[in-house]
Amino acid sequence: MLKKTRRSRSLLKQKNQAEAMINGSEKAIKDLGDKADKSDVEATNKAVDELKEAIKSDEVEKIKELTMKLTEVAGKIAQQAYQEQAQADGSATQGNAENSKSNTSKDAVDAEFEEVDDKKDEPKENSK
Numbered sequence: 001m002l003k004k005t006r007r008s009r010s011l012l013k014q015k016n017q018a019e020a021m022i023n024g025s026e027k028a029i030k031d032l033g034d035k036a037d038k039s040d041v042e043a044t045n046k047a048v049d050e051l052k053e054a055i056k057s058d059e060v061e062k063i064k065e066l067t068m069k070l071t072e073v074a075g076k077i078a079q080q081a082y083q084e085q086a087q088a089d090g091s092a093t094q095g096n097a098e099n100s101k102s103n104t105s106k107d108a109v110d111a112e113f114e115e116v117d118d119k120k121d122e123p124k125e126n127s128k
Contacts, residue, residue, distance in 0.1 A: 021071060029077060031081055032084060044074045
């Protein structure tokens with residue numbers, strides 16, 4: 001009984017990891033769209049299909065093995081997606097920096113100031 005429970009937990013854990021990997025891989029392919037390398041996409045889709053079939057079989061070792069295979073294959077697409085995102089973020093940051101430089105006024109003056117406390121000059125109440 002205990003052995004069966006452990007096996008069930010292990011199977012459930014492997015299935016969850018496999019499904020998370022499938023979802024992440026499919027999302028990365030979708031996010032990259034046409035920018036993704038075609039051979040990497042084909043290899044990833046093949047690995048996803050194999051893993052989906054393995055999930056139906058309830059074979060823990062097979063699911064584990066195919067999850068690792070998908071991790072390796074999809075890693076290239078994930079790396080591509082991160083690079084695309086980093087380039088997009090870098091372009092946006094650079095564009096914002098250029099805009100802020102062009103928006104600065106040439107008549108701006110750097111000055112010191114002192115805050116004045118308005119309550120400072122009012123008489124204090126006597127406390128008894």
